[in-house]
Amino acid sequence: MVRHWWLILIACWSFSLSADEVTDLYESRIEVATQSRDDRQDALREAFSSVLIKVSGQRDVLERPEVSRQLSQATNYLVQYSYVTERQQLYLRAQFDEQRIEELLRRANASYWSARRPNIIFWIAQETQRGARLIGRDADSEIVPAMRRQAHQRGLPISFPLLDLTDLSNLSASDVWGRFERPVQEASRRYPSDGLVMVRVQEGDNGQGYLAQWTLIVGNTRRSGQVDTEDLNGIGMAVVDSVTDRVAAEYAVSYSETEASEFTIRIINLQDLESVLLVESLLRRLASVEQATLARYHQGTAEFRLQLIGDMRRALQALELDNRMQRVEDPWSVTASPVLEYRWLR
Structure with a gap:
């Protein structure tokens, strides 16, 4: 009977999507x-x-x-x-x-690949006769609009830095050109992104065409690649295509993975019915989740049983894209808990 009422409430409930929901x-x-x-x-x-x-x-x-x-x-x-x-x-x-x-x-x-996708910020350094220069959101360059168009085509949320005084005081073009992770990661903290890409663009051999080398950092994943095309418009499109392929490989669920699994997740700090419904709806929307069932709720803590397509890693990767979920780890625990625990921050 309780489960019946949960289903009715969930069916009637809607909630606002995050900025990383591809509409x-x-x-x-x-x-x-x-x-x-x-x-x-x-x-x-x-x-x-x-x-x-x-x-x-x-x-x-x-x-x-x-x-x-x-x-x-x-x-x-x-x-x-x-x-x-x-x-x-x-x-x-x-x-x-x-x-x-x-x-x-x-x-x-x-x-x-579900509609909830990581937002990736692109830091671009382009070679010029005077050395490398940074290309930001409002730069006069073919690369940025080409990247925006292709990212929309592929369904990848992307953004670019403002390159205002705050950015320029935290990093230089040589940091991006050298693909030095620490300063670029620090500069990215002010932006609502889930990952970053460092791109360096230069002319090809003998001045023919262009070459771009990129490094992607999203979650615990680091991938690199390079593309070459005849013009800057093509470079922008090719970089986004390559990066999207890599991001999708991390977050998309493969239906060829026949192995199914089940695990329990505990969510704390759910102080009201509204929060419980939001979390259950969020879990149901994860691409790798076949079914999410509320197993227990008591004094602000809920446990959900999740049936998955493939392994648990992809489900957790997708879940942790939501900044309202914070993983709870007990540093004093001597044994690994069979139940993963998250804190709801909303």
Whole structure:
């Protein structure tokens, strides 16, 4: 009976999403020349492909046989479409069915990346004739707008530093160019980000094209890579693509991981019903959580049983993106507790 009332309350409850909640995960906008049937069909296929990449987090998802067979059937997954004109350019805007997309990814044993995603701040140093210079949010450079467009296309929340007096007093272009972690991490603390990328951009050999080397730090993960393209616009897009692939590899849930697991999580400092409902809803929304069940609640402490897809690590990574959750660790404990404990900070 108690469980029945919990379900009713949860169904009626809604809560505000964080800044890192991607709101248009199942939507795409494609340039079209006309509103003809042929142009519409081509645009819907392109929009469908774009959404599949965005939801899975991986560009190679379109190569999976089950997905590839469905690309010509975009209308079977379509919820609605419309046309919009901006700056004399006609666009087709398409929205696809969330449940059907996820079912397709599951059948294809692909990955699924939920709407809650880490916000990554990009620190960029570009080589010039006078040495390296920092490129921030308002810089006159092709790189930043290219990165913004591609990040929106991939569903990765990103930001750029202001490069005001506070930033410039804490680090220099040489810190970013050398990819020195400590000063860049310190400078990032003032921004609401979950991770950072240090990028250095320079001309290619013999002045042909451009080369960018990047280092990603998010959670306990550190990854590096490099890309080269003909122009700065391409560099911005390529860096974001590479970084998004790596972030998705850490946070997306792979449906090919057949191993299921279950564990219990304890949340303290839940002083009222509203907080309990918020936490249960948050747990249910984690990509790797198949089911979240309230097992016990007493004097501000709740225990939830979670059934997972894959291992526990990915669930905890996603959970700890929420700054309202603080891991509780007892330094005096001599044995590891079988129940993970978090404090609710809201």
